Amino acid sequence: MAFETDSISPETLIANAKRVLPGGSFGNMPAEVMIRSGKGARVFDESGHEYVDYLLGSGPMFIGHAHPDVTAAVEEQLPLGTTFFANNRHGIKLAEMICEAMPCADQVRFVCSGTEADLYAMRAVRAFRKRDKILKFEGGYHGMSDYALMSLAPKRPGNFPRAVPDSAGIPKSVQDEMLIAAFNDIGMVEGLIVENKDELAGVIVEPFQRLIPPQPGFLQALRRITAEHGIPLIFDEVVTGFRFSYGGAQQYYGVTPDLCTLGKIVGGGYALAAVAGRTDIMKHFDKLAVADEDFLFQIGTLSGNPVAAVAGIATLKVLKQPGAYEKVFATGRTLMTALRDLLTNAGLPAQVIGEPPLFDVVFTREPIRDYRDSLKGDKAMATRFNALLRQKGIMKGESKYYVSLAHTQEDIDWTIAAWTDAIAQMKM
Numbered sequence: 379m380a381f382e383t384d385s386i387s388p389e390t391l392i393a394n395a396k397r398v399l400p401g402g403s404f405g406n407m408p409a410e411v412m413i414r415s416g417k418g419a420r421v422f423d424e425s426g427h428e429y430v431d432y433l434l435g436s437g438p439m440f441i442g443h444a445h446p447d448v449t450a451a452v453e454e455q456l457p458l459g460t461t462f463f464a465n466n467r468h469g470i471k472l473a474e475m476i477c478e479a480m481p482c483a484d485q486v487r488f489v490c491s492g493t494e495a496d497l498y499a500m501r502a503v504r505a506f507r508k509r510d511k512i513l514k515f516e517g518g519y520h521g522m523s524d525y526a527l528m529s530l531a532p533k534r535p536g537n538f539p540r541a542v543p544d545s546a547g548i549p550k551s552v553q554d555e556m557l558i559a560a561f562n563d564i565g566m567v568e569g570l571i572v573e574n575k576d577e578l579a580g581v582i583v584e585p586f587q588r589l590i591p592p593q594p595g596f597l598q599a600l601r602r603i604t605a606e607h608g609i610p611l612i613f614d615e616v617v618t619g620f621r622f623s624y625g626g627a628q629q630y631y632g633v634t635p636d637l638c639t640l641g642k643i644v645g646g647g648y649a650l651a652a653v654a655g656r657t658d659i660m661k662h663f664d665k666l667a668v669a670d671e672d673f674l675f676q677i678g679t680l681s682g683n684p685v686a687a688v689a690g691i692a693t694l695k696v697l698k699q700p701g702a703y704e705k706v707f708a709t710g711r712t713l714m715t716a717l718r719d720l721l722t723n724a725g726l727p728a729q730v731i732g733e734p735p736l737f738d739v740v741f742t743r744e745p746i747r748d749y750r751d752s753l754k755g756d757k758a759m760a761t762r763f764n765a766l767l768r769q770k771g772i773m774k775g776e777s778k779y780y781v782s783l784a785h786t787q788e789d790i791d792w793t794i795a796a797w798t799d800a801i802a803q804m805k806m
């Protein structure tokens with residue numbers, strides 16, 4: 379089928395974008411990056427260039443673009459209707475699959491984005507605990523709500539636990555509702571929890587913060603301390619859910635939170651995200667299960683829509699097949715090892731951090747355990763490396779290689795060749 383826009387040249391598209399979009403883009407990538415199509419682990423831009431894709435739509439396309447099972451499921455659903463604002467069989471099935479997969483999940487509430495899921499998870503623990511404050515970690519990303527944008531990426535980090543807003547337009551009062559700790563610093567977290575336990579509603583954490591793995595024992599200690607004080611622990615698994623294992627980071631690291639948030643992969647590339655967790659917290663979404671003042675009012679036009687639900691179900695079915703995670707991890711390990719070797723042989727001050735399904739290079743030899751450590755990476759070098767790689771057919775975001783089940787040996791070879799060339803140029 380031909381679209382009306384098919385005949386517009388890339389140059390005109392960019393000019394049009396610059397006219398009608400602030401900054402000329404949707405806000406995620408530079409205006410000049412315009413992707414026309416994707417298939418498997420490859421994407422094609424509007425000028426016809428082909429890329430091995432490690433952006434993967436910022437993570438959702440874990441089984442590859444336009445996967446035939448997902449496409450078939452969506453095509454089957456489309457003539458039956460797109461959204462109903464009511465329960466549908468596919469959303470119920472997907473909720474059952476989430477409860478089966480995620481150790482913490484007794485029940486599920488669907489929303490449309492990770493931002494919403496995190497916002498409602500924080501609200502749910504406030505409703506449950508009848509307290510206001512949330513402890514989050516500096517550098518931890520939990521979407522774009524006022525609360526989540528506290529100390530996400532402060533240019534000038536403040537004194538712990540004082541929150542620093544990362545955006546204009548956030549009421550000053552929000553600063554007082556958040557406590558900020560350093561990731562992987564269990565001493566600091568314990569101190570803050572003990573000191574503030576009577577005001578704390580919950581703790582939210584990315585179990586794998588951006589690219590930084592938890593130090594051995596950190597998540598276990600966080601679980602123990604929060605449980606001791608009856609403070610709910612939320613794992614933001616928008617990225618790690620169904621990526622680190624079928625049971626997410628909670629299964630991968632062996633630590634079960636009270637609530638988790640899911641997004642990206644669980645919607646198979648469509649607008650769907652979720653809060654999932656313990657029944658006694660989730661019951662606050664149920665008007666009849668709690669007193670009037672404890673009810674958490676939450677509705678959403680597209681919540682649990684059947685198109686996203688069938689895409690999510692089809693995606694999870696692919697991931698359930700034997701060997702799926704072994705393949706992703708093998709691909710990731712091969713890539714990480716190759717990149718490490720190339721950087722070491724070139725004598726560049728760099729390290730590869732992360733886990734096989736999600737990693738990147740940071741241009742420093744200093745150990746990276748928290749947000750402040752990550753600032754030690756040379757940003758200019760990273761930007762240059764990424765720009766060279768884009769020219770050599772590697773599509774990625776600023777700071778992440780998302781690995782997929784669809785990446786093949788050919789993609790790995792293409793990537794290593796691009797790294798080799800780019801690193802040679804970096805040395806010049």
Ligand SMILES: Cc1ncc(COP(=O)(O)O)c(C=O)c1O
Pocket residue numbers: 436490491492493494496519520521522584614615616617641642651
């Ligand atoms: C850990 C984490 N939480 C929340 C979000 C927000 O999700 P969304 O972009 O769907 O709002 C993201 C997005 O990248 C994320 O990485």
